[in-house]
Each structure stands twice: as C-alpha cells, then as structure tokens.
Amino acid sequence: MADDPKREQSKAPSDRDEGGYGPGADLLARIDAAIDADDRPALNAALEPMHAADIADLIERLDPARRRRFLAMYSDEIDGEILSEIDESIRDEVLELLPRDVVDEAVREMDSDDVVDLVEDMDERERARILSALDASDRAAVRQSLAYPEYSAGRLMQSEVVTAPDHWSVAQTIDFIRAEDWLPEQFYHVILVDPRRHPTGYVTLGRLLASRRDATLRDLAEDSFRTVSAFAEEGDVAYVFNQYHLISAPVVDRDDRLVGVITIDDAMAVLDEEHEEDILRLAGVGDESNISDSVTETLRQRLPWLMVNLVTAILASLVIAIYETTIQEVVALAVLMPIVASMGGNAGTQTLTVAVRALATRSLSGRRNVWRVVRREAAVGLLNGLAFAVVMGVVAWIWFDGVSLAVVIGIAMIVNMAIAALAGILIPLALERAGADPALASGTFVTTVTDVVGFFAFLGLASSVLT
Amino acid sequence: MADDPKREQSKAPSDRDEGGYGPGADLLARIDAAIDADDRPALNAALEPMHAADIADLIERLDPARRRRFLAMYSDEIDGEILSEIDESIRDEVLELLPRDVVDEAVREMDSDDVVDLVEDMDERERARILSALDASDRAAVRQSLAYPEYSAGRLMQSEVVTAPDHWSVAQTIDFIRAEDWLPEQFYHVILVDPRRHPTGYVTLGRLLASRRDATLRDLAEDSFRTVSAFAEEGDVAYVFNQYHLISAPVVDRDDRLVGVITIDDAMAVLDEEHEEDILRLAGVGDESNISDSVTETLRQRLPWLMVNLVTAILASLVIAIYETTIQEVVALAVLMPIVASMGGNAGTQTLTVAVRALATRSLSGRRNVWRVVRREAAVGLLNGLAFAVVMGVVAWIWFDGVSLAVVIGIAMIVNMAIAALAGILIPLALERAGADPALASGTFVTTVTDVVGFFAFLGLASSVLT
Structure with a gap:
C-alpha cells in the first residue's frame, strides 16, 4: 500500500520522542490541545506528519471518551493504511464510529491479507457488508483466504502474487512486469510456476536486475526454495521465516498449487504476537491483554x-x-x-x-x-x-x-x-x-x-x- | 550469501519433523548413527539436504563430547553460512576446533555484518587473526562497523549498499546494476544519494521494474522514507522495522552520510533476542541463558x-x-x-x-x-x-x-x-x-x-x- 505523500516523516526534532521514534511529547500535547479545543484544522495539521502506524497507536491510547471525540473530528481522514494498523481490541469500536463511505474507501485500498485480518472475527452479516465494498475478484480472494483455518498461513497470505514461467528470459519478465497494472504494493521475488501453477522456485528482483537480458529465469532461481502450506500454523510460518532468513514465501494449497504469498513483515508481526502470548500466559494474564483495555x-x-x-x-x-x-x-x-x-x-x-x-x-x-x-x-x-x-x-x-x-x-x-x-x-x-x-x-x-x-x-x- | 546448491531442501517427508520444519527424527537418528560409527560419507550424505541454519542448530544441541567428534568429522564442510548461524554460546568452542583455512574461507564468504557479529566479542589479537583473511576493503568495512557502540545500528548494518543519484533514469539504473559485480547477496531497494552521500530517498526494486525506462528515480521514490542513525540502539531499530513495516533502512553517521543498510531479517533476529531477554529477565534467569549451556x-x-x-x-x-x-x-x-x-x-x-x-x-x-x-x-x-x-x-x-x-x-x-x-x-x-x-x-x-x-x-x- 502506498504511503500517503502528505504523511511524510517529519524531521523537526520536537515532533519526535527522545529515542527519535514515534511522535514526541510536544506533538502529543498539540494533538491533545486540538482535541480539547475541538479544533479540526489544528488536529489535521498535527497529524499530517505522522505515519499511519503512529496515528493508529494514538487512537488506541486515548481513553474511550476522548477516542469518540477524536474520531468525530478526524473520521474523514481515516484511510486503509490507518485502519489496517488499528489494534483488534478497539477496531469494532472505531468501525462503528466511521461513516460508511470512509470504511468502504479504506477497505478498497487495503491488501487482501489486511482485509482478511479486518473481517475474520466478524459475524457473516457484518463481514458481507464490509466485503461489499470490494469488486468481485478482490472479494473472491478474501473469501478464499477465509476458507482456511484461523491462525493459518492461508489467513496470513496476500493473494496478489507476481509469477512467471521458468523458461522466460529476463527481458521478457521485465517487460511483463512493466506492462502489468495490478502489481502488489510490495514484492521481492518473481515466483516461478509450471503450467499447473505449482511453484518451482523463485528469482529475487535483485538477481533479475543484475542478470543479462537473455538469461533464463530457471538459471537465476535461488538454490534454497521453500513453500508454506496454506494450512500451516502462523507460528510455524514465523519460525520458518526467522530460521531461514526468508523475505517472502509462496503459499500452496493441498495440491501444491500456488494460492498466495506471505511477506516477512507479516511474519515478524506474528513472531511478535507469539512472544506476547508466551510472556502473558506465563504470567497468568489473558493472552489478549492490551494496554487500551478498560x-x-x-x-x-x-x-x-x-x-x-x-x-x-x-x-x-x-x-x-x-x-x-x-x-x-x-x-x-x-x-x-x-x-x-x-x-x-x-x-x-x-x-x-x-x-x-x-x-x-x-x-x-x-x-x-x-x-x-x-x-x-x-x-x-x-x-x-x-x-x-x-x-x-x-x-x-x-x-x-x-x-x-x-x-x-x-x-x-x-x-x-x-x-x-x-x-x-x-x-x-x-x-x-x-x-x-x-x-x-x-x-x-x-x-x-x-x-x-x-x-x-x-x-x-x-x-x-x-x- | 548464496545457498550451497548441494544443500537443497529435502522433500522426503521422513527427513522433516512433524510440523514439516527442521530436520525430522529419522534424519537426526541417521546423523547420530553416523557420528557413533565415525562414518564420514554417511554423515555428509545425511547433512547434504539440510539448511545451514539447521546444521548450526544441530551442532548447538550436541553434548560437548559429541560436538567435538562431529566437528572432527565435518569441519571441512563448515562454510560461512553455517558459521554465521552458529550461536554465540558455542562459537568460540567451534572456532577452536576448525582448521585455520576453513575459518579463513568461511569468513571471506560472509557479509560484513556477519563478520562483525563473529568478531565483536573477541580480543584484539584473535580479531586481527580472523580479519586477516579478508581483503583490505572488506576489513575496513568491518573495522568501521566495530567503531560503533555494541548493540548499535552500526554493528548491525551491512556496508554493501546499492546507491544511485536521484536524477538517473530507470534504464541507466538497471544498466548500472547489471554491470556491477560486487552486489550484495540480498537487496530490496536502490538508495538515492546526493553528491555528498546523504540519502534522500529510496526506490523499491519492484517499482524500478514496473516503471518506464525513461522514468527518473526521484519520481519513483517511496513517500515514506526513514533513515536510522548508526548510533541508534538495536532494540529501537527492531521497533522501527516492526512499527513501520520496513524491509530495509539506510544507516547514516553523525553527518547524515550513508554508511550502510540494515535489512529486516536482521531486525527480526534482534526483535527475537529482545523478547528472549525480557522473558528470561522477568523469570530471574541470566539473559544469556541457552539450551546448549552446561x-x-x-x-x-x-x-x-x-x-x-x-x-x-x-x-x-x-x-x-x-x-x-x-x-x-x-x-x-x-x-x-x-x-x-x-x-x-x-x-x-x-x-x-x-x-x-x-x-x-x-x-x-x-x-x-x-x-x-x-x-x-x-x-x-x-x-x-x-x-x-x-x-x-x-x-x-x-x-x-x-x-x-x-x-x-x-x-x-x-x-x-x-x-x-x-x-x-x-x-x-x-x-x-x-x-x-x-x-x-x-x-x-x-x-x-x-x-x-x-x-x-x-x-x-x-x-x-x-x-
């Protein structure tokens, strides 16, 4: 998903915290003041330099009453990126407060894996309402993911994949990519597939760029190639990424056919959650405990x-x-x-x-x-x-x-x-x-x-x- | 670092564990038998399908006496990839048992960040001996990293970076990359730098491939761009990667000049270590506790x-x-x-x-x-x-x-x-x-x-x- 250009990282030191990461105390104070004064332009100005992830964190940390006020002032600015960053624990609450067209627009901007994450805990009626914003093929991709068990690789994957037959040349592949208009926002490999869509290897984009135009993809494939079953548990997927330093991994169904791809940033998020679960369970705290809980x-x-x-x-x-x-x-x-x-x-x-x-x-x-x-x-x-x-x-x-x-x-x-x-x-x-x-x-x-x-x-x- | 083609992932189900990840019980039994019988060919055959990370884990889990026997049989096969995967807790022990030329060859194969990780806890004499295997420019890169504080971004980064001026066209950049012969094994972005080597943005390889040949890099740069100070703590770096879904981040010195790049797999490893530290400290266990400890x-x-x-x-x-x-x-x-x-x-x-x-x-x-x-x-x-x-x-x-x-x-x-x-x-x-x-x-x-x-x-x- 493309970052919003307006939300460019601010470089003013007072806008960052001591460590230089996340919004600083000054910025948070300005945001607080803007909420108290019901000053919409000031709020928008303060949030403009912030990354979607930081805005989502901000929303999470407001107490419920202020959160409501904040959303009343800012709801039109909530986009797909912010929505996919918002923690499960307050998502329902946020969704209820957003105008229908804002949600629809946000959902259309999201990658299929983020939409799955958004709707997987909803009941069918709510889910259908959200998915109605998507066009038929995107909706089908989300439905396909939802057919896999909870916490499985199938739920984690995105269905947007760049594939090519292994007999293609570098030139042919680059021309193909250049001509495509539906490319995923982030991709790091071209996955090689046979005519029955079984993945047979992958070529890193770096290798593709560094090789002669007449080289064949087959000869550029990485030696080590690993697929993940769509039924694999997400914890195992995170382990595989960490153990083998994968950047992305093709996901296959029971017939070994390619159904999607998981990228390392999602695996990293899972690793983080699994750790959280371990530490909270060991301490005898519900494993969904969250700082924003009442x-x-x-x-x-x-x-x-x-x-x-x-x-x-x-x-x-x-x-x-x-x-x-x-x-x-x-x-x-x-x-x-x-x-x-x-x-x-x-x-x-x-x-x-x-x-x-x-x-x-x-x-x-x-x-x-x-x-x-x-x-x-x-x-x-x-x-x-x-x-x-x-x-x-x-x-x-x-x-x-x-x-x-x-x-x-x-x-x-x-x-x-x-x-x-x-x-x-x-x-x-x-x-x-x-x-x-x-x-x-x-x-x-x-x-x-x-x-x-x-x-x-x-x-x-x-x-x-x-x- | 290229995977050794011989070490291709085995697909035989008996060679994997129940979850399908890592070596299975059968394979481990064969390896044990080969060690007991001092049967070098059988050992090599059993290890051939294994990933370097799994071989390193295997070495870590042997008891000290068997480890010594294993290394006596297998030391010639230890390469840079296996060496960089071996846990700190047993690394000194392993290094002592390896022939000098095996270590030298392994070190030459490693990325600069892995060499830094290998030598950072050594005394100067030992360190100099290891670094003598490198050519002058690689050695200089390692020394530069070592000049940054322990647990800093400077220690974590690799100095191999692909850069380009922001006025270059896509065609020019691809030609440049194709002509280079020292490219890093893994890279996902071209970092844009000004004439004084200040990074000004980056272009993902996917975007580069998808754009017209006459497009200018400046126009393809990602909107959100974040650099990391070489002095930043590695825990903060891991946080930034996880929070902002970064895949790689340029590292800059005090004058904001590019000195290296950190990739997400290293950030993921740091995140994992930080969690480990938290959980062990909370339980009142030394934070370097390891399963291979005596x-x-x-x-x-x-x-x-x-x-x-x-x-x-x-x-x-x-x-x-x-x-x-x-x-x-x-x-x-x-x-x-x-x-x-x-x-x-x-x-x-x-x-x-x-x-x-x-x-x-x-x-x-x-x-x-x-x-x-x-x-x-x-x-x-x-x-x-x-x-x-x-x-x-x-x-x-x-x-x-x-x-x-x-x-x-x-x-x-x-x-x-x-x-x-x-x-x-x-x-x-x-x-x-x-x-x-x-x-x-x-x-x-x-x-x-x-x-x-x-x-x-x-x-x-x-x-x-x-x-």
Whole structure:
C-alpha cells in the first residue's frame, strides 16, 4: 500500500520522542490541545506528519471518551493504511464510529491479507457488508483466504502474487512486469510456476536486475526454495521465516498449487504476537491483554487466573493445616516455611521459562537432546538445592539455635529444589506432547507443585524429627 | 550469501519433523548413527539436504563430547553460512576446533555484518587473526562497523549498499546494476544519494521494474522514507522495522552520510533476542541463558538470582518472626498467611508483565496515557482485592469458624492486592525512567513487596484484633 505523500516523516526534532521514534511529547500535547479545543484544522495539521502506524497507536491510547471525540473530528481522514494498523481490541469500536463511505474507501485500498485480518472475527452479516465494498475478484480472494483455518498461513497470505514461467528470459519478465497494472504494493521475488501453477522456485528482483537480458529465469532461481502450506500454523510460518532468513514465501494449497504469498513483515508481526502470548500466559494474564483495555475488560481477563491461583494456594494451606500442632510446638517452622516454598517457586519458574522459550524456538526437540536438557535441569536443581541447603542450614542454626531444625530445612530445600526443576521442565514438555501450549504451564501450576512439596517436605520432616 | 546448491531442501517427508520444519527424527537418528560409527560419507550424505541454519542448530544441541567428534568429522564442510548461524554460546568452542583455512574461507564468504557479529566479542589479537583473511576493503568495512557502540545500528548494518543519484533514469539504473559485480547477496531497494552521500530517498526494486525506462528515480521514490542513525540502539531499530513495516533502512553517521543498510531479517533476529531477554529477565534467569549451556554455566547464571530471592525471602520471614507469639496463639494464621502472600504475588506479576510488555512495545508513553494505565491498574487491584476479600473471608469463616479472622484476612487481601498492583506498574516505570531495563523488576522484587506487605497486613492486623 502506498504511503500517503502528505504523511511524510517529519524531521523537526520536537515532533519526535527522545529515542527519535514515534511522535514526541510536544506533538502529543498539540494533538491533545486540538482535541480539547475541538479544533479540526489544528488536529489535521498535527497529524499530517505522522505515519499511519503512529496515528493508529494514538487512537488506541486515548481513553474511550476522548477516542469518540477524536474520531468525530478526524473520521474523514481515516484511510486503509490507518485502519489496517488499528489494534483488534478497539477496531469494532472505531468501525462503528466511521461513516460508511470512509470504511468502504479504506477497505478498497487495503491488501487482501489486511482485509482478511479486518473481517475474520466478524459475524457473516457484518463481514458481507464490509466485503461489499470490494469488486468481485478482490472479494473472491478474501473469501478464499477465509476458507482456511484461523491462525493459518492461508489467513496470513496476500493473494496478489507476481509469477512467471521458468523458461522466460529476463527481458521478457521485465517487460511483463512493466506492462502489468495490478502489481502488489510490495514484492521481492518473481515466483516461478509450471503450467499447473505449482511453484518451482523463485528469482529475487535483485538477481533479475543484475542478470543479462537473455538469461533464463530457471538459471537465476535461488538454490534454497521453500513453500508454506496454506494450512500451516502462523507460528510455524514465523519460525520458518526467522530460521531461514526468508523475505517472502509462496503459499500452496493441498495440491501444491500456488494460492498466495506471505511477506516477512507479516511474519515478524506474528513472531511478535507469539512472544506476547508466551510472556502473558506465563504470567497468568489473558493472552489478549492490551494496554487500551478498560478496567472491566482487564478484570475479566485476570480474575479467572487469580481464582485458579486461589484454589492452588488453598491446596498448599491444607498441607500446612495437617501440621498445625507441630507449628504450635515449634513456631520457628511458620517463620521458615515460606522460604522453602519461595526458593522452590523461583527455581521452578527459572526452569519453566527456559523450557517454554526453548520449545517456542524449536530448540527442545529430538529425544537425545530433550534427555540431555532434562538431565541438566535435574542436576542443576539438585546442586542448587545442596547449595541453599547449606546456606539456609547455617542461617536456621544461627537464628533459632537448633541443629535438627537446620538439618530439616536443609533436606527440605534439596527435595523441593530438585522437584521444582523436574516440574519446571516436565510440565511444559508434557503439555507440548499433549498438543497444548506449554506456556499454559504458567507460574501458577509450577508454584503449586513447589508450595505443596515444600510445605510437605519441611513440615512433615519437622513433625517426625522435632516433636 | 548464496545457498550451497548441494544443500537443497529435502522433500522426503521422513527427513522433516512433524510440523514439516527442521530436520525430522529419522534424519537426526541417521546423523547420530553416523557420528557413533565415525562414518564420514554417511554423515555428509545425511547433512547434504539440510539448511545451514539447521546444521548450526544441530551442532548447538550436541553434548560437548559429541560436538567435538562431529566437528572432527565435518569441519571441512563448515562454510560461512553455517558459521554465521552458529550461536554465540558455542562459537568460540567451534572456532577452536576448525582448521585455520576453513575459518579463513568461511569468513571471506560472509557479509560484513556477519563478520562483525563473529568478531565483536573477541580480543584484539584473535580479531586481527580472523580479519586477516579478508581483503583490505572488506576489513575496513568491518573495522568501521566495530567503531560503533555494541548493540548499535552500526554493528548491525551491512556496508554493501546499492546507491544511485536521484536524477538517473530507470534504464541507466538497471544498466548500472547489471554491470556491477560486487552486489550484495540480498537487496530490496536502490538508495538515492546526493553528491555528498546523504540519502534522500529510496526506490523499491519492484517499482524500478514496473516503471518506464525513461522514468527518473526521484519520481519513483517511496513517500515514506526513514533513515536510522548508526548510533541508534538495536532494540529501537527492531521497533522501527516492526512499527513501520520496513524491509530495509539506510544507516547514516553523525553527518547524515550513508554508511550502510540494515535489512529486516536482521531486525527480526534482534526483535527475537529482545523478547528472549525480557522473558528470561522477568523469570530471574541470566539473559544469556541457552539450551546448549552446561550444568556449570547454568548454575553460574541462576544461582545469583536465587541468592537475591533468598535474601528477600528471609526479609519476609523476619516479618513473620515479629508475630511469632500471635501465631502460637492462633495457629490458623500460619495456615492462611501463605494465601494472602500468594494472591498478592500473582496479582503483582500480572500487572508487572503487562507493564514490561507495554514498555517494550512503546505503548506506555505520554503522561496522560501512563496515568490512565496506572489508574486502571490501581482500580483493578482494588477490585480484585475486594472480590477475593469476600471469597477468602467466607472460606476462612467456614474453615476456622471465626468472624474476626474472616474480617482480618479480607482486609489484608484488599491491602495486599492494591499494593501489588501499584508495585507491578510503578517499579517497572521507575526503572524505565532511571534508564534501566524494566524487565529487571523481575518477579523477585515484586513478590518481595507483596510477601512483606501481605504478612505485615495480615499478621499485624491479627495481632491487634485477635489476641
């Protein structure tokens, strides 16, 4: 999609933030003032130098009331580029506030993959209304993409592709491209296809330009050529781009026929989202959490996880309750028991995080390799346990002047940190094997194990040794 | 860098893993068998279809003894592509095992940015030895990059750039490119420069190919044009690529003169690393943790963080110790106190994670926006506290049959969850303001706050109400 020439990058330093990226504080203040004063010309002037992505971010970060006011003033200027940058979390809200003809015009400007992204979560009635702005062939392309599963390569691809038969010469290909009037806004390769539209290779535009006019495309094709199935998961697609440094990849259907192309900027966005999901899931936050969410929305996402945590915390308390009388006799146990649990929880979270990351980057695969890592984590857990058994043994000894207490906490420390390491690696591995997202083994589950084991080991041992 | 034609992607399904990406279990088994049998031809045959990135991963995942054996068998086949894919964590080890001429040949094949990445952590003697393989001009380019700070755009860029004056025609430019014999392996734009080598815009190769031969480059330049300072931090560079969907960006020195270009695949790799750092730091794992690390290396990274956690856990225990006599009188307090601490810890971690992510994606900026989010988190914390105060109040009432105990735990829950929310948002914001990485506000620090506050609120209140 062509950038709007009016929206040329501003070079005035006061218009950029400290890092030099995104709108600066001065510019944001001017925009705020213009919204407050309902001053449309001032608002347009302030937004003129901004990139569509920054305008979309701005809209996202306004509180709902100001967003409404902003859109009332600026809706005529919203184009396809801004609309495709607006985050899902507020898109419905924005779409409702825009005049019908603005939406139609914006949708017509968008690449097919952006239209798919816009309409995929809508119900059929709404979707049909949006797609009615497109001409029949564009609409067919969008419908074709929507036929593939959610989060698949088929949803991510754009159907605008530049192809050529592999027997064409450089001159022929350049003439063909020059004569075309429907070229995609961005393309980096010519995809070679056979008469049945099976992709057989690709030629980079750089290679095409650098080669003699009579060279044949077949001879210029890159040695390494990878297609992506339209049914592949988008996370796998992002992995393939990152692993093999791809810039674009042809997408094929079940019969290996070319149906579209994915470019690296979309793969990069997916990689970013997948990371976001991992980090939010590990922390037990709904994976669609967003900075623009309202208080109610935020509560809706976080309460269920806290509820799960409450149940697991009560579970751990039940273990403590078993040893009530022991604690009453030796109250030092109540003082020290959170240390055992906390150390186990932290050690478990360390292992868990490394395991989840390794699974996400596909570096935890192959039986031999997995066992090496499991053995390593077990060894690390045991050694950590030994180290902190000594440290806490000494601390407990000095603090409460009791050798048996020191021995008890030392043993509990070793047991809990070894179990923490095993839970941290085995729970995510088991989830992955079962086809679930390993990041769902969030802190909550691993710390439940370490709390329960920690309290059991420490208090159980204490009750038989100290009383 | 050209892919080795021999290393063509294998299409045999048994050679791929279940997802169809990377080497499959069969292939890995064949490689293992070949290493065990010291069967060089079998090893070469098994590795032939593999991409350099997959071979590098394979080397990374072998345990040290097998890695040594593997390299003894395969070292002659290691080329620039494989070498530049090998992870930092094992690179020194691999370099030591390779014959001098293999390294020299590999280095000569690499792009300047990959050579910079290879030598930047070496001492000057080692660095000079590696760079001696290069001819004078390539060496100068690498030295120029190394003059920029670590983790800067200057280190990330490649110096091979295709430029043209903006008054050239399409025909002239294509003829120029066709005549050049030193073109970079991958390029997607022609950068327009003035006579003093200031970049003034760029033309995509697609646009160049699609335009009439007599069109002038100036008229084909993209509307949106962004340069990156060679001194910019690589994290900011990755952000700019992701935010503005750039494919490549010209890098300029302090005088705004073109010194190189960064392409999106490198930006994608940086984005991936930054995420990795965030997630590992949040979990209190050394941010260079790697799946190939040995037990000793892993311990070295994790022990310091666990030590920090031990100190903070002891701090929380000291709070409990103040109320020893209260606990002895009402032992139910020992049973319930971990629940208060755990709920606060979880709520704090949720807020913290969202805040760290928002800071990483630059969506937590602008005073008005920051205050909106702080207010939201405070409100969410208070409401969560209220909700769980009721739930836990009822649980405590039923469990221990005491109304005062129920009231005490309810109030402690509200206080701790509100404080947890504030700590979760304010600690990372303060770190960011102070110029530190907000992800360093790892779980450890936030849970210290929630443990201490939780125990204080619960036990302190109990000691004055219940005894």
